[in-house]
Amino acid sequence: MLLNLAAGRRVLLAGGKGGVGKTSVASAVAYAQARAGRRVLLVSTDPAHNLGHLWERTVGDRRTPLAEVGAGRLEGLEIDPVRTTEEHLAAVRATMRRYMPEHLAGEVDRHIELARDAPGTHEAAILDRLAETIESALATDDLVVVDTAPSGHTARLMRLPETMSAWTEGLLRRQHRSGRFGRALRRLAPDDAGVDLVGSGERKVAEEGSRGSRDEELRRLLTRRRDRLAGLRDLLADAGRTAFVIVLVAERVPVLETLELHADLTRSGLAVSALVVNRRSPDAGPFLAARRRGETGQIDHLRRHLPAVPVVELPLLEGDVLGVGGVARLADAMGAAADPGSDRTADRLDP
Ligand SMILES: Nc1ncnc2c1ncn2[C@@H]1O[C@H](COP(=O)(O)OP(=O)(O)O)[C@@H](O)[C@H]1O
Ligand SMILES: [Mg+2]
Known part of the structure; x- marks a missing residue:
């Protein structure tokens, strides 16, 4: 059986x-x-x-x-x-540091530290890895x-794509107020795993650039990860x-x-x-x-x-x-x- x-x-x-x-x-x-x-x-x-x-x-x-x-x-x-989370965080930190002005370096590190202890960070990293592992x-x-x-x-994995849709929309709305964080965010592709790390910092930065195309890029970035999880969910539900x-x-x-x-x-x-x-x-x-x-x-x-x-x-x-x-x-x-x-x-x- x-x-x-x-x-x-x-x-x-x-x-x-x-x-x-x-x-x-x-x-x-x-x-x-x-x-x-x-x-x-x-x-x-x-x-x-x-x-x-x-x-x-x-x-x-x-x-x-x-x-x-x-x-x-x-x-x-x-x-x-632990290693999966650390690798995610290290990659995100390196990318952000590369594209952020020097005076915001401390800010980036603070975000990374907060993310490390945030509830669900480990689990999200594992689910991401599992999706990637099964896919390949x-x-x-x-x-x-x-x-x-x-x-x-x-x-929870089964519900994650829906959770992420709501979260993506929320982030896009907040992104209207973001400038430099938004730019750094877009450059995180293809490793978009860290996008949630920057959610709370964007308010500090003034808006700039074209809102429409920026939103489009960000949306693509965020939906790619969601789509991968949705693909895994569909496979698991079949x-x-x-x-x-x-x-x-x-x-x-x-x-x-x-x-x-x-x-x-x-x-x-x-x-x-x-x-x-x-x-x-x-x-x-x-x-x-x-x-x-x-x-x-x-x-x-x-x-x-x-x-x-x-x-x-x-x-x-x-x-x-x-x-x-x-x-x-x-x-x-x-x-x-x-x-x-x-x-x-x-x-x-x-x-
Ligand atoms: N059918 C079985 N007969 C005897 N011992 C078993 C049997 N299934 C599991 N065990 C033993 O029970 C313990 C727990 O098994 P494990 O597979 O590690 O559980 P879990 O992964 O759910 O924590 C181990 O020592 C394992 O050798
Ligand atoms: Mg076990």
Whole structure:
């Protein structure tokens, strides 16, 4: 089921709270797809990266091969929020300093400092990087698997193009009062990521130049970024190309959080393709059997509230999901869960 979901698509996102097995599940899907011959990029946007821990190798902010997989290819990438933000800010600062009169240099630095701590700066930088990463990966890879942050930023990403339209219009109105900041702004192209940094400084500068053509240029600059995010949103909202799975464990709080996340994603126009109940206890001995019954109750609750969303169960493995061997074991369990006829599935699925 999970592997079929991934097989027909270009993007698969794994969401859910921390510690439930997002990275493990994302890794196993990516590995299984690469093993089946596809070129796969596994991207982590979770600031608490653990692709590297799980694969037992240094991954970091560059495409890194994760495993030998025969015909396919598997590479990993951890988007580093701090570095991404710093790079954005450094580029913006350099560009602005180049085009601003010397006496405004202090002003520029102050804006950059404010932007660094502004709420949402890191997240905006990550979303921008993710949009860019997926866009370019679509040309070179068959599948992008995204291990998302537990913060629910995917739902926000879906709303970002609209937010940006309102924001663009607001900035254009304020821009009527801007002169030199406006000029500097236009020269930031093609790296328009920093335009929001100058929003609060323009009032200091007198208006000059032709308002009409300046507005046109600025509008183009601002809409380019918005269009890229809108393109990504359309891709993510297209259930034919993108699958979103929520990973959880069958306990009371994670189940309640899953219902909330599902509602949030649905409101944002993202269909949830499957609920992946990870670490299902085996029916072995009274202690684990009791745990399993509790889990079954939670899964029933989930099914009652979300009857249309398929539920996939993955077994608790004996050891951690660690290294290629661990990932392969979880991938095999997914294969078994996909095939209701297999013996291994029979003792894992509830009747
Ligand atoms: N099916 C499983 N069986 C056994 N251990 C698992 C399973 N799935 C995940 N784990 C372990 O649970 C821990 C958390 O998993 P991880 O994928 O890092 O979660 P997340 O990315 O959601 O924070 C890790 O130690 C991992 O090895
Ligand atoms: Mg993780």
